[in-house]
Amino acid sequence: MGIMAFTLTYNVALVMFGAGVLGVAAGVTGTFMFLRKRALLSDAISHATLPGLCGGFMLMVALGGTGRALEGLLLGSAISAALGLLAVNFLKSRTRLSEDAAIGAVLSSFFGLGVVMLTLIQNMSAGRQAGLDQLLLGSTAAMLREDAEMIAIGAALVFMVGLVLHRAMTLTAFDENFARALGLNVPLIDAAAMALVLAVTVAGLKIVGLILIVALLIIPPVTARLWSNRAAYIWPIAGAIGGASGGASGLIGAGLSSLAPDLPTGAIIVLVAAGFFLISLLVAPARGVLASAMRHRKFQRRVHRRQGLLALAQGYRILEPYTRKLLQREGYVRADGVMTERGQSAATAAQRDEARLAYLRSKPDYAEFLSRHDGLSDLSRAFTRDELAHIDIRLEDAS
Amino acid sequence: MSGAEFVPLSLPPILIGILAAIACALPGNFLVLRKQALIGDAISHVVLPGIVLAFLVTQALDAWSMLLGAGAAALFAVVMIDVIKRVSRIEVGAIMGVVFTTLFALGVLLLEQSSASSVHLDVEHALMGNLESLIWLEARGWASLLDPVALAGLPPELPRLALTLALIIVLLILFWRPLTLSTFDEGYAESLGLPVRAISLGLVMVAALAAVTAFDAVGSIIVIAMFICPAAAARLMTDRLRSQIWWSVGFATLSASLGYVLAGYGPLWIGLENSVSAAGMIAAVSGLILALTAVFGPKRRPATA
Amino acid sequence: MLRLHQNDQPLDPQSPLAIRGLSVSYGEKPALFSVDLTVAPRSMTAIIGPNGAGKSTLLKAALGVVPRLSGQVSIFGRALASERHRIAYVPQRASVDWDFPANVRDVVLMGLYGKIGLLRRIRRDDQAIAEDALARVGMQDFAHRQIGQLSGGQQQRVFLARSLAQNADLYLLDEPFAGVDAATEAAIISVLKKLKDEGKTVVAVHHDLSTVTAYFDHVAMINTRLIAEGPVAQAFTTAHLQEAYGGRLATAQIDRLREAGHY
Numbered sequence: 001m002g003i004m005a006f007t008l009t010y011n012v013a014l015v016m017f018g019a020g021v022l023g024v025a026a027g028v029t030g031t032f033m034f035l036r037k038r039a040l041l042s043d044a045i046s047h048a049t050l051p052g053l054c055g056g057f058m059l060m061v062a063l064g065g066t067g068r069a070l071e072g073l074l075l076g077s078a079i080s081a082a083l084g085l086l087a088v089n090f091l092k093s094r095t096r097l098s099e100d101a102a103i104g105a106v107l108s109s110f111f112g113l114g115v116v117m118l119t120l121i122q123n124m125s126a127g128r129q130a131g132l133d134q135l136l137l138g139s140t141a142a143m144l145r146e147d148a149e150m151i152a153i154g155a156a157l158v159f160m161v162g163l164v165l166h167r168a169m170t171l172t173a174f175d176e177n178f179a180r181a182l183g184l185n186v187p188l189i190d191a192a193a194m195a196l197v198l199a200v201t202v203a204g205l206k207i208v209g210l211i212l213i214v215a216l217l218i219i220p221p222v223t224a225r226l227w228s229n230r231a232a233y234i235w236p237i238a239g240a241i242g243g244a245s246g247g248a249s250g251l252i253g254a255g256l257s258s259l260a261p262d263l264p265t266g267a268i269i270v271l272v273a274a275g276f277f278l279i280s281l282l283v284a285p286a287r288g289v290l291a292s293a294m295r296h297r298k299f300q301r302r303v304h305r306r307q308g309l310l311a312l313a314q315g316y317r318i319l320e321p322y323t324r325k326l327l328q329r330e331g332y333v334r335a336d337g338v339m340t341e342r343g344q345s346a347a348t349a350a351q352r353d354e355a356r357l358a359y360l361r362s363k364p365d366y367a368e369f370l371s372r373h374d375g376l377s378d379l380s381r382a383f384t385r386d387e388l389a390h391i392d393i394r395l396e397d398a399s
Numbered sequence: 400m401s402g403a404e405f406v407p408l409s410l411p412p413i414l415i416g417i418l419a420a421i422a423c424a425l426p427g428n429f430l431v432l433r434k435q436a437l438i439g440d441a442i443s444h445v446v447l448p449g450i451v452l453a454f455l456v457t458q459a460l461d462a463w464s465m466l467l468g469a470g471a472a473a474l475f476a477v478v479m480i481d482v483i484k485r486v487s488r489i490e491v492g493a494i495m496g497v498v499f500t501t502l503f504a505l506g507v508l509l510l511e512q513s514s515a516s517s518v519h520l521d522v523e524h525a526l527m528g529n530l531e532s533l534i535w536l537e538a539r540g541w542a543s544l545l546d547p548v549a550l551a552g553l554p555p556e557l558p559r560l561a562l563t564l565a566l567i568i569v570l571l572i573l574f575w576r577p578l579t580l581s582t583f584d585e586g587y588a589e590s591l592g593l594p595v596r597a598i599s600l601g602l603v604m605v606a607a608l609a610a611v612t613a614f615d616a617v618g619s620i621i622v623i624a625m626f627i628c629p630a631a632a633a634r635l636m637t638d639r640l641r642s643q644i645w646w647s648v649g650f651a652t653l654s655a656s657l658g659y660v661l662a663g664y665g666p667l668w669i670g671l672e673n674s675v676s677a678a679g680m681i682a683a684v685s686g687l688i689l690a691l692t693a694v695f696g697p698k699r700r701p702a703t704a
Numbered sequence: 705m706l707r708l709h710q711n712d713q714p715l716d717p718q719s720p721l722a723i724r725g726l727s728v729s730y731g732e733k734p735a736l737f738s739v740d741l742t743v744a745p746r747s748m749t750a751i752i753g754p755n756g757a758g759k760s761t762l763l764k765a766a767l768g769v770v771p772r773l774s775g776q777v778s779i780f781g782r783a784l785a786s787e788r789h790r791i792a793y794v795p796q797r798a799s800v801d802w803d804f805p806a807n808v809r810d811v812v813l814m815g816l817y818g819k820i821g822l823l824r825r826i827r828r829d830d831q832a833i834a835e836d837a838l839a840r841v842g843m844q845d846f847a848h849r850q851i852g853q854l855s856g857g858q859q860q861r862v863f864l865a866r867s868l869a870q871n872a873d874l875y876l877l878d879e880p881f882a883g884v885d886a887a888t889e890a891a892i893i894s895v896l897k898k899l900k901d902e903g904k905t906v907v908a909v910h911h912d913l914s915t916v917t918a919y920f921d922h923v924a925m926i927n928t929r930l931i932a933e934g935p936v937a938q939a940f941t942t943a944h945l946q947e948a949y950g951g952r953l954a955t956a957q958i959d960r961l962r963e964a965g966h967y
Contacts, residue, residue, distance in 0.1 A: 034493055035804070035805075037490055037492065037493075037801075039490075039492055039493040039496050040437055040440075040492050040493075040495070040496055043440070043496070087690070090693065091631075091689075091693055093701070094693070094699070094701070095635055095693050095696075095699045095700070095701060096634070096635070096698075096699065096700065096701045097431070097631050097634065097635070097693075098434045098436075100434055100435070100436040100437045100492075101431050101434070101436040101627055101631045101634075103436075103437065104436040104437055104439060104440050104623055104626070104627040105436075105624070105627045105628050105631055105686060105689055106686070107440070107623065108440075108620070108621065108623040108624035108627065108628065108682050108686070109624055109628060109682050109683055109685060109686020109687070109689070110686070111620055111621075111624075111679075111682065112620075112621055112624055112678070112679040112680070112681065112682020112683040112685075112686065113679065113682070113683040113686070114679070115527055115620070115621075115676045115678065115679030115682075116662065116675045116676050116679035116680050116683055117675075118676070118679075119674075119675040119676040119679065120666070120671075120675050123666070123671065123672065123673035123674075123675070124671070136526070137507060137522065163823075164822055164823060165822065167817070167822055167823070168817075168822055170806075171814050171817060173804070174800065174801075174804050174806060174811070174814070175795065175799065175800050175814070176799075177764065177769050177793070177795045177799055178793060178795055178814070178866075180767070180768065180769040181767045181768075181769055181788075181791070181793035181795075182788065182793075182817050182818060183785070183788045183818075184817075211503075211526075211620070212500065212503070212504055212507070214496065214500060215496075215497075215500035215501065215503075215504060218493060218496040218497055218500065219496075219497050219500070219501070221493075222487075222489055222493050222494065222496075222497050225487070225489055225805065226487055226489075228805065229805050229806075229807070229850050230805050230806060230807060230810060231804070231805045231806055231810070232810070234805055263511065264507050264508060264511050266504070266507070267504040267505070267507040267508040267511075268504075268508070270500060270501060270504035271501065271504050271505060271508065274497070274501035274504070277497060277501075281483065281486065281487065287486070287487045287488065287489075288486075289486055292486070365885050365886065366885070368855060368856060368883075369855045369885075372853070372855070381845075382855075384842040384843055384845070384846070384858065384861070384887075384891075385842060385845070386842045386887055386890075386891055387842075387857070387885065387887040387888065389887075390886065390887035390890075391887075488803065701731065
């Protein structure tokens with residue numbers, strides 16, 4: 001009993017480590033594809049590796065090996081993924097099909113071919129088929145130390161390449177023409193990013209499986225995007241979320257394994273990552289739902305503040321109790337309703353902005369600006385100093 | 400190959416494959432034209448949890464409940480994608496990826512759990528279908544096609560698919576004009592008062608219907624090939640929408656029949672004993688057809704910039 | 705009529721940007737055919753022509769951003785590969801997704817890539833260069849603003865600041881004044897004129913014929929082929945405009961330009 005508990009913990013630790021490290025690599029790699037707006041190309045790449053995996057396996061068996069050697073599988077999947085990418089490019093650039101159709105077509109037909117080869121293998125060697133179909137959905141029941149080591153090495157390589165290329169990749173994703181003009185080899189950078197997807201796919205075969213690895217490549221970066229508005233922070237956050245998803249699911253899987261021995265770890269990792277996504281959707285400060293709600297409340301206060309100040313500037317009394325309380329609390333007005341000095345200057349500034357806005361509304365030049373402006377924000381923050389001077393001069397001319 | 404072997408063992412699967420392929424290719428034409436091919440990808444993934452949930456709830460492999468479950472799942476996915484897009488302002492392709500992979504993982508999880516119950520869905524069948532096993536044991540030969548007693552023993556998937564396909568064809572004819580108009584120019588269609596969002600949703604629902612009914616035959620992954628490949632290949636053959644639809648039907652039929660035959664008999668021809676996955680072969684053949692049209696199709700050239 | 709002048713002359717080694725016989729096509733449609741151009745040093749050259757005439761393509765082909773079918777390009781008398789560090793390119797605003805997760809300073813720092821390469825840390829003096837570039841375009845208060853929150857004119861200023869950070873000798877701008885407000889246009893032309901005074905060379909694809917004489921001293925007219933090039937006084941004529949715009953420019957418009965004293 002004691003020994004079984006130890007084995008269970010050791011296996012759990014292995015899975016947590018392997019899944020965690022894989023998650024970090026997938027998060028980082030996925031960020032590149034996400035910034036480049038090619039998130040679903042990862043789906044095509046991972047599905048397109050199946051024929052090559054099977055082919056590599058069959059070749060190795062034919063040459064007398066066990067067929068499980070990593071190098072053979074890696075080579076095979078690299079070749080078929082490369083062919084798949086070439087096919088996508090061909091369809092996209094040499095025919096009138098659009099990118100989504102190209103990706104979907106290659107994804108499904110390559111995968112179909114792979115499934116055919118899979119069943120071929122199953123028929124040829126009944127005993128040897130164990131393991132290959134588990135690569136579709138992952139299975140960590142019999143995870144070995146070598147597997148974890150292999151994943152760790154792969155992830156380390158991915159991480160290093162990511163470190164070297166992240167700046168070039170961000171540049172290329174933001175402005176491809178500018179990147180080319182700087183002399184960056186954009187096709188090479190893109191090829192490197194796709195090679196990383198391939199590496200993550202192969203590394204993740206055992207734990208997450210072919211079909212679900214794309215989730216680990218997409219969900220962490222999208223989640224990270226909810227937390228940060230700067231690319232430089234997105235990919236470490238994505239890596240962290242991927243790693244946390246992997247690690248946490250290893251633990252969860254272990255906890256539930258007594259209830260359900262055949263738990264599909266790949267599915268659990270994806271669902272944990274999705275959980276992080278949903279939580280982030282709610283609470284993330286940059287683009288979460290709660291943050292939006294709070295911003296809305298702040299906006300309401302600003303509307304009341306502005307209305308109140310304008311009323312004061314024109315000598316009217318504040319009638320609405322909420323507005324009055326707000327202005328009092330913020331020190332613009334005394335308890336008896338008289339403006340303070342602070343209130344005086346704020347009221348004057350508010351009036352000036354209203355005048356500026358009225359002027360802007362009369363000029364078609366500023367239509368685009370007005371469509372973005374919420375009508376309340378301090379105009380001196382929205383315009384550069386010379387733009388503001390330009391407006392104020394025109395205002396004086398007009399008056 | 401005598402009728403006594405062909406009719407019970409091969410005819411129903413081939414017919415079911417063809418019907419499934421056509422049922423998917425028809426809405427697929429519009430998905431490809433609207434540059435929404437990846438919604439086909441999304442639908443094929445999200446129907447899995449819908450089907451499994453319906454199955455777990457009803458504890459039976461009942462067609463209607465699976466259909467309802469899948470439809471609900473598709474609707475849920477579409478709504479989720481829209482909501483997330485509005486809240487986060489993130490690019491829609493990435494959001495689709497998040498939603499459909501998550502739902503698919505959920506489906507896989509539920510699928511594994513269902514193996515504990517009395518009637519269960521096999522993971523492999525869910526992914527790759529079981530076309531080969533949809534046989535008609537009551538048949539004795541070609542004559543059985545006219546024998547009502549034998550016909551009663553037809554695999555239920557066949558009449559079900561035929562009905563679904565008929566429904567899809569009727570819907571296509573009925574809504575031909577609004578569909579074509581909104582596909583060609585959504586802004587203009589909207590200005591004419593057409594309910595473009597309802598049309599879009601309707602198309603997704605029809606695709607989900609096709610995906611669910613084809614699910615039995617070819618599983619969930621291969622369905623994507625059926626949505627995209629025949630329609631894309633047809634697009635490269637002609638400039639006219641009506642011709643494109645006919646071409647896609649032709650390519651779908653060819654993929655399904657040739658795919659089944661190659662999967663079933665191909666291995667035998669090269670000296671092996673068992674057949675390979677029919678669903679996979681159908682997808683591969685449809686891809687091959689697309690490749691051929693991409694190289695030789697008369698209308699393949701991209702519009703010049 | 706195709707003007708094949710200079711076709712057999714060697715490329716001028718003094719010229720910051722010399723092009724001979726440049727042809728570019730997208731698919732089977734020619735975008736540029738046998739274009740010659742010799743940009744004068746320390747000048748401000750406008751590239752004008754109707755829409756779709758290949759003006760943007762000219763800049764992109766010179767930079768190697770799009771492949772060329774034929775022709776030669778020399779930068780300060782040398783090959784592009786060795787002189788890239790002396791060129792700053794300001795692409796069209798529309799070519800970028802402004803919802804990208806980056807703030808104003810992030811974008812300007814991208815201009816320092818030539819200096820810091822793939823890996824080198826961004827240091828205090830790099831930040832100083834970026835701040836200085838932003839100040840020159842009047843955007844010093846916007847360093848931490850998300851680029852998606854900027855107006856069109858402000859985005860254009862950020863693009864310009866990015867190129868200033870490169871400290872180049874040749875500036876290639878693609879429609880820098882398109883869709884910007886009056887204050888920004890004034891700010892940009894002031895920066896460009898200062899660059900010229902510092903001895904730099906500016907080449908800009910320009911869309912507004914009425915400001916050609918005010919802003920530029922040289923002009924090149926492109927309509928898939930080169931129609932005319934040279935100092936504004938000589939090249940910016942009615943005849944050349946008619947030829948470049950192929951009747952798309954009504955005589956009335958040209959008359960108005962002349963009356964307004966634009967040339």
